[in-house]
Amino acid sequence: MALTGIQIFKLLPKTNCKECGVPTCLAFAMNLASGKAELDSCPYVSDEAREQLAEASAPPILPVELGNGVRKAAVGGETVLCRHEKTFFNATVFAAAVGSDIADADLETKLRTWNAFQYERVGLNLRPEMVAVKDVSGDKDAFAKVAKTIAETSEFNVILMTENVDVMKAGVEACGFKNPLMCAATADTIDEMGAIAKEKDLPIVVKADSPEALEPLTDKLVALGHKKVILDAGSRDVKQALEDQVAMRRSALKNGNRKLGFPTITFPCEMASSLEMETLIAGMFVAKYGSIVVLSDFTGESIFPLLLERLNIFTDPQRPMTVTEGLYPINNPDENSPILVTTNFALTYFIVSGEIEGSKVPTWLLIKDSEGLSVLTAWAAGKFSGDDVGMFVKKCGIMDKCKSTELIIPGYAAAIAGDVEEELPGWKITVGPREAAHIPAFLKSKIA
Numbered sequence: 073m074a075l076t077g078i079q080i081f082k083l084l085p086k087t088n089c090k091e092c093g094v095p096t097c098l099a100f101a102m103n104l105a106s107g108k109a110e111l112d113s114c115p116y117v118s119d120e121a122r123e124q125l126a127e128a129s130a131p132p133i134l135p136v137e138l139g140n141g142v143r144k145a146a147v148g149g150e151t152v153l154c155r156h157e158k159t160f161f162n163a164t165v166f167a168a169a170v171g172s173d174i175a176d177a178d179l180e181t182k183l184r185t186w187n188a189f190q191y192e193r194v195g196l197n198l199r200p201e202m203v204a205v206k207d208v209s210g211d212k213d214a215f216a217k218v219a220k221t222i223a224e225t226s227e228f229n230v231i232l233m234t235e236n237v238d239v240m241k242a243g244v245e246a247c248g249f250k251n252p253l254m255c256a257a258t259a260d261t262i263d264e265m266g267a268i269a270k271e272k273d274l275p276i277v278v279k280a281d282s283p284e285a286l287e288p289l290t291d292k293l294v295a296l297g298h299k300k301v302i303l304d305a306g307s308r309d310v311k312q313a314l315e316d317q318v319a320m321r322r323s324a325l326k327n328g329n330r331k332l333g334f335p336t337i338t339f340p341c342e343m344a345s346s347l348e349m350e351t352l353i354a355g356m357f358v359a360k361y362g363s364i365v366v367l368s369d370f371t372g373e374s375i376f377p378l379l380l381e382r383l384n385i386f387t388d389p390q391r392p393m394t395v396t397e398g399l400y401p402i403n404n405p406d407e408n409s410p411i412l413v414t415t416n417f418a419l420t421y422f423i424v425s426g427e428i429e430g431s432k433v434p435t436w437l438l439i440k441d442s443e444g445l446s447v448l449t450a451w452a453a454g455k456f457s458g459d460d461v462g463m464f465v466k467k468c469g470i471m472d473k474c475k476s477t478e479l480i481i482p483g484y485a486a487a488i489a490g491d492v493e494e495e496l497p498g499w500k501i502t503v504g505p506r507e508a509a510h511i512p513a514f515l516k517s518k519i520a
């Protein structure tokens with residue numbers, strides 16, 4: 073059970089030195105208890121107190137790592153019910169299921185097809201992470217073979233879906249090196265499955281028929297010293313499954329119930345008869361509060377919108393996405409190529425650079441740090457002023473690479489042209505298009 077603010081206060085130095093950013097140790101204790109502060113913010117906590125406070129400062133939903141390699145992912149670690157309160161931390165992981173009786177050629181085709189679903193957006197590679205092997209016959213050799221093939225021939229990490237202990241053991245032996253997720257231990261198998269998970273240090277799903285029935289199972293694993301736990305509250309009815317997700321998240325966050333303070337797994341593949349409906353249900357669980365979502369298949373039209381939704385939901389709403397300030401050559405520019413400048417809001421960068429690339433006109437793109445604001449907002453907030461832009465052009469290195477002395481500024485920042493000219497004597501300041509879509513025609517007219 074999490075400690076209260078007063079219990080935490082008793083373990084603090086009580087000097088009210090303010091170094092943690094709040095006026096008193098009591099205020100810090102209250103913030104720590106409600107998840108609004110980090111224990112590391114107080115440099116004076118003794119080792120003994122730190123140990124006792126570790127539980128109180130741990131996130132109410134414990135983080136769990138899944139898999140290995142480039143598609144390794146963490147789930148859980150969440151501290152709020154709604155992302156606008158702070159942010160969600162670890163994005164929902166997507167898995168597609170195959171049966172343990174799948175033919176070799178079909179498995180190879182599926183893995184190759186699914187591997188191709190990778191999308192570059194705002195500098196990130198959006199892709200699904202896992203493949204679930206579902207035991208359909210109790211044949212442990214067949215199960216192990218499919219698990220091994222996925223682990224050894226693809227980047228995907230593996231969910232081992234069986235409630236049969238012997239089949240699970242075979243799966244773990246086949247792909248244990250890839251840190252697979254064991255799915256699932258029930259009340260009948262918790263001792264044996266828990267022992268395997270503990271011995272191999274693997275994450276494990278516990279499954280029951282309600283959130284309350286999960287509590288003795290998580291208790292057992294925690295008593296074993298194993299906290300890499302994922303919850304499956306059992307229902308495959310959409311409404312009940314959503315209610316269970318909300319109930320478990322609320323119980324962990326609002327009531328401090330550590331027995332339900334773990335990430336969850338959901339199975340749209342067992343809740344609908346078409347991939348379209350599964351995708352809709354999966355979209356709901358991305359928002360509330362599925363840590364892992366298992367689908368029956370991935371297609372471009374199903375996984376792409378889910379990946380975009382996930383990107384939106386799990387982006388920090390209080391921190392704009394940015395790119396690094398600097399000089400970006402596009403289409404192999406030379407010393408006579410045009411020079412454009414814009415802000416470092418990630419969306420602005422990717423739209424503008426995409427249009428320049430599409431134009432095929434060699435261009436230098438200067439990205440000025442505007443604290444992640446778009447052009448108009450940055451200009452209005454004084455983060456993209458003429459003086460700043462002029463100073464940035466001088467220090468960014470463009471003058472060593474390019475003879476051109478014409479700077480093209482965004483149409484929405486036309487008002488800074490005069491100030492930039494003053495800061496850059498001898499330069500011609502040209503106002504470019506307002507909309508990125510007009511950049512290709514504009515650039516082509518410059519080199520015509």
Ligand code: SF4
Nearest residue numbers: 088089090092097114
């Ligand atoms: Fe108290 Fe530590 Fe904060 Fe100082 S830094 S006020 S000792 S909690």
